[in-house]
Amino acid sequence: xxxxxxxxxxxxxxxxxxxxxxxxxxxxxxxxxxxxxxxxxxxxxxxxxxxxxxxxxxxxxxxxxxxxxxxxxxxxxxxxxxxxxxxxxxxxxxxxxxxxxxxxxxxxxxxxxxxxxxxxxxxxxxxxxxxxxxxxxxxxxxxxxxxxxxxxxxxxxxxxxxxxxxxxxxxxxxxxxxxxxxxxxxxxxxxxxxxxxxxxxxxxxxxxxxxxxxxxxxxxxxxxxxxxxxxxxxxxxxxxxxxxxxxxxxxxxxxxxxxxxxxxxxxxxxxxxxxxxxxxxxxxxxxxxxxxxxx
Amino acid sequence: xxxxxxxxxxxxxxxxxxxxxxxxxxxxxxxxxxxxxxxxxxxxxxxxxxxxxxxxxxxxxxxxxxxxxxxxxxxxxxxxxxxxxxxxxxxxxxxxxxxxxxxxxxxxxxxxxxxxxxxxxxxxxxxxxxxxxxxxxxxxxxxxxxxxxxxxxxxxxxxxxxxxxxxxxxxxxxxxxxxxxxxxxxxxxxxxxxxxxxxxxxxxxxxxxxxxxxxxxxxxxxxxxxxxxxxxxxxxxxxxxxxxxxxxxxxxxxxxxxxxxxxxxxxxxxxxxxxxxxxxxxxxxxxxxxxxxxxxxxxxxxxxxx
Numbered sequence: 001x002x003x004x005x006x007x008x009x010x011x012x013x014x015x016x017x018x019x020x021x022x023x024x025x026x027x028x029x030x031x032x033x034x035x036x037x038x039x040x041x042x043x044x045x046x047x048x049x050x051x052x053x054x055x056x057x058x059x060x061x062x063x064x065x066x067x068x069x070x071x072x073x074x075x076x077x078x079x080x081x082x083x084x085x086x087x088x089x090x091x092x093x094x095x096x097x098x099x100x101x102x103x104x105x106x107x108x109x110x111x112x113x114x115x116x117x118x119x120x121x122x123x124x125x126x127x128x129x130x131x132x133x134x135x136x137x138x139x140x141x142x143x144x145x146x147x148x149x150x151x152x153x154x155x156x157x158x159x160x161x162x163x164x165x166x167x168x169x170x171x172x173x174x175x176x177x178x179x180x181x182x183x184x185x186x187x188x189x190x191x192x193x194x195x196x197x198x199x200x201x202x203x204x205x206x207x208x209x210x211x212x213x214x215x216x217x218x219x220x221x222x223x224x225x226x227x228x229x230x231x232x233x234x235x236x237x238x239x240x241x242x243x244x245x246x247x248x249x250x251x252x253x254x255x256x257x258x259x260x261x262x263x264x265x266x267x268x269x270x271x272x273x274x275x276x277x278x279x280x281x282x283x284x285x286x287x288x289x290x291x292x293x294x295x
Numbered sequence: 296x297x298x299x300x301x302x303x304x305x306x307x308x309x310x311x312x313x314x315x316x317x318x319x320x321x322x323x324x325x326x327x328x329x330x331x332x333x334x335x336x337x338x339x340x341x342x343x344x345x346x347x348x349x350x351x352x353x354x355x356x357x358x359x360x361x362x363x364x365x366x367x368x369x370x371x372x373x374x375x376x377x378x379x380x381x382x383x384x385x386x387x388x389x390x391x392x393x394x395x396x397x398x399x400x401x402x403x404x405x406x407x408x409x410x411x412x413x414x415x416x417x418x419x420x421x422x423x424x425x426x427x428x429x430x431x432x433x434x435x436x437x438x439x440x441x442x443x444x445x446x447x448x449x450x451x452x453x454x455x456x457x458x459x460x461x462x463x464x465x466x467x468x469x470x471x472x473x474x475x476x477x478x479x480x481x482x483x484x485x486x487x488x489x490x491x492x493x494x495x496x497x498x499x500x501x502x503x504x505x506x507x508x509x510x511x512x513x514x515x516x517x518x519x520x521x522x523x524x525x526x527x528x529x530x531x532x533x534x535x536x537x538x539x540x541x542x543x544x545x546x547x548x549x550x551x552x553x554x555x556x557x558x559x560x561x562x563x564x565x566x567x568x569x570x571x572x573x574x575x576x577x578x579x580x581x582x583x584x585x586x587x588x589x590x591x592x593x594x595x596x597x598x599x600x601x
Contacts, residue, residue: 007422007503008421008423008427009422009424009425010418011414011415011417011418011422012415012419012424012427012430014415014470014471014472015415015418015471015472016430017471018411018468018470018471018472018473019471019473021468022445022449022468022471022473023437023445026444026445026447026449026452027445029448029451030445030448087337087340090333090337091337093333095330095333095337101337101341104344104345105340105341105344106583107345107580107583108344110528110579111348111528111532111579111580113529114534114575114576115532115534115553115554115575116553116572116573116575116576117572119553119557119568119569120348120569120572121347123354123362123565123569124347124350129363133364134366137366162344214439218441222441224443224535225532225534229554246443246446246447247535250447250450251450251539256447259447260448263441263443263446264444266441266443266444267440267444270439274439
């Protein structure tokens with residue numbers, strides 16, 4: 001029965017339709033739109049490469065936004081994945097209350113995307129907010145987190161990092177699959193804890209590190225709620241990520257063609273980085289059982 | 296880059312559910328490290344993780360002045376007036392309306408998501424059919440496609456068919472298993488379940504729909520609970536979708552209403568905003584704790600976005 005091809009295809013049909021209707025068609029359409037000028041009122045007007053030309057040569061805000069997005073991803077992704085791995089490593093021992101800690105570290109990733117938490121962040125990083133009150137208690141100068149363009153980026157980076165829980169849970173599962181005998185053997189040979197971590201743990205879970213990095217990268221490039229609510233892209237566009245710029249161009253200024261072009265730049269960026277990661281994974285990601293043939 | 300080209304083995308390497316739980320966590324013989332040191336580190340991190348949320352609860356009872364002068368949790372007085380005022384809002388509707396709206400989006404969406412994703416996952420995990428490999432690659436690829444690229448054309452399509460300012464654009468796509476992350480999670484889970492039971496049931500004369508309903512769905516329960524929890528919380532948290540598709544205030548879900556309560560007036564009664572933020576988080580927190588055990592297990596079986 002499992003070889004029943006028609007039946008299998010029938011079950012998968014909703015997905016096929018969904019991909020065609022809600023993914024592929026919009027995907028092609030947004031590409032087509034990016035060569036037009038369209039304001040929702042007059043019909044779209046074909047303008048060739050004009051949108052791309054404009055954003056490449058005549059749009060300083062695009063350049064700013066691109067830089068902000070790259071900086072955000074560059075800071076936030078390694079921080080989130082790094083924290084997730086570190087904490088998962090500490091949790092990967094017989095510990096009383098492990099369930100409490102798992103839940104405690106997981107809750108921020110569950111709630112973190114909500115507007116309520118973005119509101120919370122505005123208070124936490126306000127001029128006389130929670131973080132500054134703590135800094136002053138420690139005898140440090142308060143920082144104008146939300147008003148100073150040098151610090152504003154950190155508020156959204158920290159919000160992203162704070163939500164490391166989901167990546168941590170995936171790491172935890174991977175770590176628990178690493179065979180204890182490997183560590184025992186290493187210990188007999190006198191390997192230190194740090195050596196064990198770098199020479200056994202990390203190489204064995206590279207597929208999971210890779211998975212987490214790719215997924216978190218895709219998320220980082222789409223981050224919207226944080227910058228929209230906490231900093232509103234400011235000050236001086238220091239947190240004006242591409243997702244925000246795309247939203248503004250498309251749904252506030254109704255430059256739909258330009259918005260489409262921008263979103264294709266974002267897509268090319270994410271796609272390019274993902275392709276590069278997959279290519280580079282040949283050199284640093286090891287899948288058990290195929291290590292030898294592949295190299 | 297051709298989306299279908301993406302190698303799927305990276306994701307296959309993520310442990311399937313059955314393999315994710317060895318009986319004993321790792322304990323080493325000689326050097327176990329200092330457990331106290333480990334606890335101190337974990338508790339310190341836990342405080343940093345949870346304190347902002349706790350502070351929010353405490354601050355909802357404080358006066359405007361106190362909110363910005365005390366980092367402590369305990370308010371001077373226990374004053375629920377901020378909740379009452381926040382609940383009323385500056386609009387003609389109360390948060391009761393906005394919560395109801397949120398549920399009117401969330402509940403149908405969960406139902407269609409579970410049905411469509413279980414069917415598709417069943418097909419991927421248990422059937423051979425033409426184009427299966429390609430379709431699976433496409434599924435993985437769409438998990439990596441930035442949704443924002445699709446927003447604009449989707450908006451135009453829904454505008455064309457007259458669905459703007461209704462909940463349909465927020466619900467209907469999910470009926471076509473477009474939340475591919477869930478399909479992936481369910482497939483990973485099914486892969487970890489041996490087929491013995493199904494084979495036995497087949498010999499007893501079950502057809503594949505009976506098999507799905509009587510054998511697969513009960514076994515998938517923990518994973519389905521994860522899907523429900525995630526979809527509930529993500530839909531409650533969703534902001535951009537309603538922001539784009541909904542125009543009339545009477546249809547706003549909680550996320551939009553909360554944003555509105557900040558933007559509405561110049562002199563914001565911060566305590567009110569904080570109180571409503573607390574209330575807005577309650578459903579998600581309750582659902583998380585109610586399902587926490589299954590949920591973390593289910594999430595472990597695959598990848599989770601946060």
